[in-house]
Amino acid sequence: MRVRPEEPGDVDAVRELTREAFAPMRFSDGTEAEALDMLRRDGDLTLSLVAVEAGEIVGHVAFSPAMVGSEREGWFGIGPVSVRPRRQRSGIGSSLIRQGLEKIATAGARGCVLTGSALYYGRFGFVADGAVTYRDTPARNVMWLAFRGGPPEGEVRFSAGLEA
Secondary structure (H helix, E strand, O other): OEEEEOOHHHHHHHHHHHHHHHOOOOOOOOOHHHHHHHHHHHOOOOEEEEEEEOOEEEEEEEEEEEEEOOEEEEEEEEEEEEEOHHHOOOOHHHHHHHHHHHHHHHOOOOEEEEEOOHHHHHHHOOEOOOOEEOOOOOHHHEEEEEOOOOOOOEEEEEOHHHHO
């Protein structure tokens, strides 16, 4: 498997992968592929990585600008993270997230925020401490990871594509 930046010719394959990956998820509202389209349209898809295996895109991760409290610069949201159902639980998502975090940190990001499973994202260093909130999402599912500066505090606002 090879991880590389998304290329223009990957858009349709990433859209289909995202739909396929989230279709069986009980927490999904089915809008993840459209959210990616909105991030692209708005110029908010800061980093988009794909995992390629035998010429097929089998995974994808997106990073886009986010605000945390009064911090308007340097924070990024992660998501959606998509892996083909038959390839889930094989390390593809973890590899995409780790490489994306490294790239975004190297580029000078202050940190990343997301909503998701603390059990899954905790292994990457994400913290769910209640200091960062998002709408009515339970505190255990709103997480942050700081690369520089102190811990964040306040309400998260993701890019419009993820807020819809």
